[in-house]
Amino acid sequence: MSQTMSMPPIETLLRIPKVIGHRGAASRAPENTLAGFRKAAELGYRWVECDVRLSQEDHPVVFHDDILARTTDGRGSVGATSVRDLRSYDAGSYFNPSYRGERIPTLEETLTLLQSLRLGCDLEMKAERGRERALADVVARTIERLWSQDPISLLVTSFSPLAIEVFAGAAPSIPRGYLTGALPLGWQARAARLKAAAVVCDHTSLGFANVRSVTDAGYPLLAYTVNDVSRAQALFARGTEGVISDGPDAILTGLSG
Ligand code: MG
Secondary structure, three states: OOHHHHOOOHHHHOOOOOEEEOOOOOOOOOOOOHHHHHHHHHHOOOEEEEEEEEOOOOOEEEOOOOEOOOOOOOOOEHHHOOHHHHOOOOOOOOOOHHHOOOOOOEHHHHHHHHHHOOOEEEEEEOOOOOOHHHHHHHHHHHHHHHOOOOHHHEEEEEOOHHHHHHHHHHOOOOOEEEEEOOOOOOHHHHHHHOOOOEEEEEHHHOOHHHHHHHHHOOOOEEEEOOOOHHHHHHHHHOOOOEEEEOOOHHHHHHHHO
16 A cells, blocks of 8 residues: 555645635735734634735735735735835835734734634735746745644645645645636546645635535635635535635624534
């Protein structure tokens, strides 16, 4: 018997909660900020989703968009801006003036805080073309250096096939999710090649036949971004493992019963 056959598959070790806070708790606090992760913990979330991308000097920072304008008082692209400048911008006021002075967090700060809050993490790598390897390598090194919490509480994904494949090679013991908008034909081969621990899909593309094809293949299914309780309940009833939500009260209260 081979060694791999004697080990339990990764997917049986992951304990994914029913609701994961999207970018922290994006409808309740500034997205992808330390304040947002604290808010998610206060609201009772057990996991958060967040996004990681590279600064100009290839330092990993937690931020969603390519450009700064929507959620900060900076301008230009994140990937062409130094960490020092990124850290000078206000990433809280766009949400509410009470969050003025909230900063763009580094990946190090984020992983450290999540562990102190005992929050699990669905970490999405946002890879610019041509910088996929640099991003995946530094994310792998940072996780291996900092994430001492039980590894079943961490799932790494990317829409970039190259970034996630490089990551899988660089940190093979960290669970990966196969992230896709809609399930493409032949998705099973892609998920298998990645040794995916979960499949993560846009819920608007998920008919019940798709839900079933994922669950029948043995993968836990995560659906994003679900902010409607009845939709979440319908997805769960068909076997969806978890939903990624911006965090309206209705989702948490509606799911607690
Ligand atoms: Mg994301």
